[in-house]
Amino acid sequence: MDDRKSERFGRYEILAELGRSEEALPYLANSVAGDPTNGEAFYYLGKVYFDQGRYAEAKETLNKALERPLHPMRVRAVHYQLWMTCRKLGDTAEAARQLEIFQKIDAEQAAQRKTNHR
Numbered sequence: 001m002d003d004r005k006s007e008r009f010g011r012y013e014i015l016a017e018l019g020r021s022e023e024a025l026p027y028l029a030n031s032v033a034g035d036p037t038n039g040e041a042f043y044y045l046g047k048v049y050f051d052q053g054r055y056a057e058a059k060e061t062l063n064k065a066l067e068r069p070l071h072p073m074r075v076r077a078v079h080y081q082l083w084m085t086c087r088k089l090g091d092t093a094e095a096a097r098q099l100e101i102f103q104k105i106d107a108e109q110a111a112q113r114k115t116n117h118r
Contacts, residue, residue: 013044021048032061039068043078050081055088076105 012031015024025048031041042065049058062082070078079102086095 013040016044016048016051019051021051024048025052037068039065039070040074042068043070043074043081046078046085047081050085050088055085058085059089072105072109076102076109079105 012024012027015021016028024044028041028045028048031038032045035041042061046058046062046065049055049061059082062078062085065078066075079098083095083098083102086092086098
């Protein structure tokens with residue numbers, strides 16, 4: 001990602017984190033369209049859809065994020081967001097599966113941090 005794209009994406013990431021989804025949505029949608037390999041953009045777009053109550057779109061977009069390169073900590077966050085999304089959709093089986101994946105990743109990452117601090 002070139003510096004201008006990175007800077008623009010960073011702003012939209014911040015807007016999404018601040019819950020300013022109406023402002024972030026068009027920019028994240030453009031980011032996904034302009035770089036369909038950007039897992040981070042798919043993650044934040046999924047979060048925006050979730051914040052707007054667009055749970056089916058959130059689930060689809062978050063699953064797309066998992067199909068793209070992501071930092072391991074972000075993979076954990078995507079599974080957590082999918083757990084919340086599936087709960088909202090009433091898909092208890094998938095919510096349980098996502099929670100199990102999240103907890104496994106969380107435990108692995110905690111063990112790794114503990115090993116790294118020795």
